[in-house]
Amino acid sequence: MGRAEERRARQHGGRRAAAMPSSGGKPRRTGIRRFVNWKTIIGTFLGFCLLGMGAFVVLYMVVSIPQGNAAATQQSNIYKYSDGSTLARTGKVxxxxxxxxxxxxxxxxxxxxxxxxxxxxxxxxxxxxxxxxxxxxxxxxxxxxxxxxxxxxxxxxxxxxxxxxxxxxxxxxxxxxxxxxxxxxxxxxxxxxxxxxxxxxxxxxxxxxxxxxxxxxxxxxxxxxxxxxxxxxxxxxxxxxxxxxxxxxxxxxxxxxxxxxxxxxxxxxxxxxTMKFPVPQDPKGVPGMEGQTGYLVDAANSALANRLVAQGSAANYEDAKALVDAGGWTITLNIDKKKQTQLEVAVKTKLTGKLDAKKRKVDGDVEAGAASVDPKTGKVVAMYGGEDYFKHYVNNATRRDYQPASTFKPLIFAAALDEQAKTQDGQDITADTVYDGTSGRSVKGSSIGFAPPNEDDQDYGDVTVQTAMNKSINSVFAQMGVDVGMDEVLKVAGKLGMDTKGVQAVPAQTLGTMGASPLEMAGIYATLDNHGRKVTPAIVASAEHKDRPVDFPNPIGDSVISSQAADTVTSVLTGVVNDGTAQVSVAQAVDRNDQQVAGKTGTSDNNKSAWFTGYTPNLVTSVGLFGEVPKDRKDSAGKVVKQGTQVSLKGAAGGGRVNGGGFPAQIWAAYTFNAMGSVTTFDLDTTQGAAMAPTTTPTISDTPSETPSQTPTTEPPTSEPPTTSAPPTPTSEPPTTPTTTAPTTPTGTPTDEITPEDPFNPDNQQ
CATH class of the missing domain: 1.10.3810.10 (Biosynthetic peptidoglycan transglycosylase-like)
Incomplete structure (x- = not known):
């Protein structure tokens, strides 16, 4: 080994020796390990404990038992109409x-x-x-x-x-x-x-x-x-x-x-x-809450409580409700005093004034609810909760336990347009797309068999989407829902304002078998009316309290669907009024004065509910009629029918089937044409639908029927919707919910004309 190699070897050996600890020594700590060990961790923890205990001792010495607070002795709440006049004042605690x-x-x-x-x-x-x-x-x-x-x-x-x-x-x-x-x-x-x-x-x-x-x-x-x-x-x-x-x-x-x-x-x-659950007596109204007042006050209280939770002033709804009920609030509603009176008068003149429960048992089963919204501001300008808050505790305008039926069809079309969906054979879905309107035709492209009948099992043959909407043809919209995809349909419905939580994405939902309220439907159609910008109906304008500031969000939100999609739906819905199921009650109303109107009728399973939701450019109103047993009674077979059971409206006021184009549309027209002010026209960003001059040739979707009906574009306008339906085949017991129940989902499942392939298939609905 040369001298250079020896020198390098000695150097390397020295460095290694320096790096090695001496015998019996401990390795040196580096980085954060030099400061943190188990002793410091325990010491820090004990220090915090002692600090916390000391702080608590100080707190215990400083805090004394105070006098009872103001919330323990409730104050009054004052409720006002939009013009500042007093609606109600809570009374003595x-x-x-x-x-x-x-x-x-x-x-x-x-x-x-x-x-x-x-x-x-x-x-x-x-x-x-x-x-x-x-x-x-x-x-x-x-x-x-x-x-x-x-x-x-x-x-x-x-x-x-x-x-x-x-x-x-x-x-x-x-x-x-x-x-x-x-x-x-x-x-x-x-x-x-x-x-x-x-x-x-x-x-x-x-x-x-x-x-x-x-x-x-x-x-x-x-x-x-x-x-x-x-x-x-x-x-x-x-x-x-x-x-x-x-x-x-x-x-x-x-x-x-x-x-x-x-x-x-x-x-x-x-x-x-041996103990049994002690069902309490029905609620009784507080003096001063008679008529519509109680419904309006309860709706305002609920909206305020929800807002307190949303802004963090209360942990949950119950705590927020306690804050509201403790009093001291001045709550101004968006309710327009004049329009509120006009809505009440319309319901009385077109419906309740014609009912006589002494003559006809079914007349005592009729409940009406309505909500009216300004689509430009989102304000709830009028609400009808029932004939009297003291007689029927639940607000029919906000209850969600009845099916909206065919008033859901425009949402399917809105989803088709917004998602740019195509038919099974690759055609764009537009107002002019032709579908097979044969009753009971099985839908194509679905893993769940579904073949809904049309009302009265009527075959229409090949029809455009416009005609299908006018006539409320179930088979067409069942196929359209599958073409779009039911997941997409429900997604768009949710964006428009429908509560779709827990709703199954199955073809039967195309017939509107989920639950909805008139207020909810008014908000959805208001979003369509507002060119796709989200409208969240707001009943409270402001709420003032000396200790609790509250801010309410703008009821008008961002666009949730395109303006073209929303406006095309509006254009198509003018056809329902002028040439479809609402023609007689709305289009031919004597006080219409050529007002442009869009809307849709709906009549649900076994005629348990009937709807008309319609709008002008400045006012959207949804009217619903619901069949509900007011008190326990026995049927013809001696079986007890529980209070609150959903029942048919058929025969009310001495007529036959209660369609959406009947009483609901009549109430809507009597109210709207009196409350709307000047005549207005829709400003629509579309080239499609009944409100527009035809610009395209209808495109044919799916396989045409063997016996085509006459050409849809030359078919004369319909006058009144059919008044009969196929006989029901009940398969389940009636629900037993009391009349004061306000469930969040429909009670019972539609059962008429169920096909073996699909347990979700309801009867024909319009």
Whole structure:
């Protein structure tokens, strides 16, 4: 080895030796490891714990038990029309404080069993629940339960419903102090007397009267358990206005409450086994809420509560509703006083004035609902909820449990246009596209067999989309829905404003078998009227409160479908009025004065609902008629038909089948032509449809029928829709929902003329 190699070897060996630790030494820490080890982690954690404990001690010393807050003594709310005149004012607070000695012992225990089984043993707080609440508040998830009765009482009486970290910490401290200063009986009495039970009832005495028509001292254990269960969600769990889901949930909570009582030894198991759910009495209106007033006030309260949740002023709807019901609000509605009166008069003159339940049982089953919207502003200018808020608690303008039927067909066409869909043979879908209108024709391109009949099983042969819309031909729109793709149809329907959550994307939905409300349909058609810009109907213009600023978003949003698609649908819908199913009631109305109108009729399964949704350039109104049993009764076979069951409208006012082109269209015309002001014309960005001069030759889609009908463009206008339908073949029991129920989905499934291939196929609808 040369000298150079020896030198390099010595150098390398030296470096390696320097890098090696000496015998028994420890490796040096580098980077962040020089500062962080298990000792520093534990030390930091203990430091934070000591800091938190110190902060809590300071907080405990600083925070004292305050006087009862203003929210514990409800104020009045003032409701105004759009012109500033007074619509309504909430009256005296519906609360009567009663001593715990006036509440049966077993009923007292129902509240403890429902909300806080450890109430008699705890120190007034649930540390785990409070910690969870703080975390959820910080993360924006709202409350998740876990509060003791003491904490809930403190929130009700001493603090507010606000979901803030400061409020939660104060609640914790005050609860600890209150538990040391007051007896458990005093706290329980305060809790049941300050809680809100719904139905404008504050405290157990008012609740006992509102739900069971008796004093708190007369409540049974079953009734007490219902009232205790109600406190978790009074709006959702009020049996008189609950959805099927709400009824199921409150029944489950009622069972949970009673089972807890057995578990705690407060109720004998044998007695528990004999108990039945105590259905409360129907709601009764508050004085001053008669007629349409109650419907308008409830709709305004609901809109305000939803807005409080949306802007973060309340964690959920129940908390927001408590803030609204606590009072102190001045709420201005968008309701136009004059138009509201005109709508009420139209319903009375064209419908309710002709009904006589003493002569015809079916006349007592007729319920009407309507909503009118300004498409330029989104304001709800008029609403009809029912003949009287005191007679029918549910608002027919906002209920969603009846099928909109063929008023859904324009949404299928809108989806076809906006998605630039093609027929099965590759033709663009336009107003002039020709489809096979044969009744009962099986749709092509669907994995689910579907062959819907037309009304009266009528065959139309080859027809254009325009004619199919005019005559409301089921077989055409069933095929169009498959051509577009039902997923796409529902997507566009959702963008237009329909609540499609949970709706199955099956061909049967082309017949409008989902649930919808007149207010919802008015908003959808208003979006079409507004050239595709989204219109979200707004009933509240403003809400003022000294402690709570509220801002409402602009009801007019961005474009959700193209203006060409929206305007083409409008153009086609003028044909329904001039040459189709609404011709007699609307086009030929004496006071029309050549006003241009677009609209669509709808008549649902077994004639349980009938609709007309129509519009001028400045006013959109949807009118629905619903068949509903007002009270329990027996049918011809002696079987009990439950209150709220959906039934046929056929024979109402001494006529036959109630079509959308009948009473609904008549009400619409009587109201609209009186309320619209000057005559206006649609400004449409389209070359298609009945409102435009034809520019193209119809394109033929699918296989023509063997016996074509006469050419669609030369077919004379229809006058009235058919008045009979194929006999029904019921396959399911009627629903048992009470008249005050407002479910969010249709009750029952259409069953007439069901084909074996498709369990979702309803009967013919127009």
């Amino acid at each position: 519906n609360r009567e404080i009663v001593g715990l000695d006036k509440v049966p012992k077993a009923v007292q225990k129902t509240f403890v069993a429902a909300e806080n089984k450890s109430f008699y043993k705890d120190a007034g707080v649930d540390l785990k629940g409070t910690a969870r609440g703080l975390i959820n508040t910080l993360s924006g998830k709202g409350k998740q339960g876990g509060s003791t009765i003491t904490q809930q009482y403190v929130k009700n009486y001493y603090l507010t419903q606000d979901q803030t970290v400061t409020r939660k910490l104060k609640e914790l401290v005050i609860s600890l102090k209150l538990d040391r200063q007051q007896s458990k009986d005093d706290i329980l009495a305060g809790y049941i007397n300050t809680s809100y039970y719904g139905r404008n009832s504050y405290g157990i005495q008012a609740a006992a009267q509102a739900y069971y028509g008796k004093d708190a001292s007369e409540l049974s254990v079953e009734q007490g358990a219902y009232l205790a269960s109600l406190l978790q969600a009074p709006s959702q769990y009020d049996w008189g206005a609950a959805t099927d889901t709400g009824k199921r949930l409150v029944t489950a909570r009622w069972n949970y409450t009673l089972n807890n009582m057995v578990e705690e030894g407060w109720l004998p198991a044998a007695q528990r086994a």
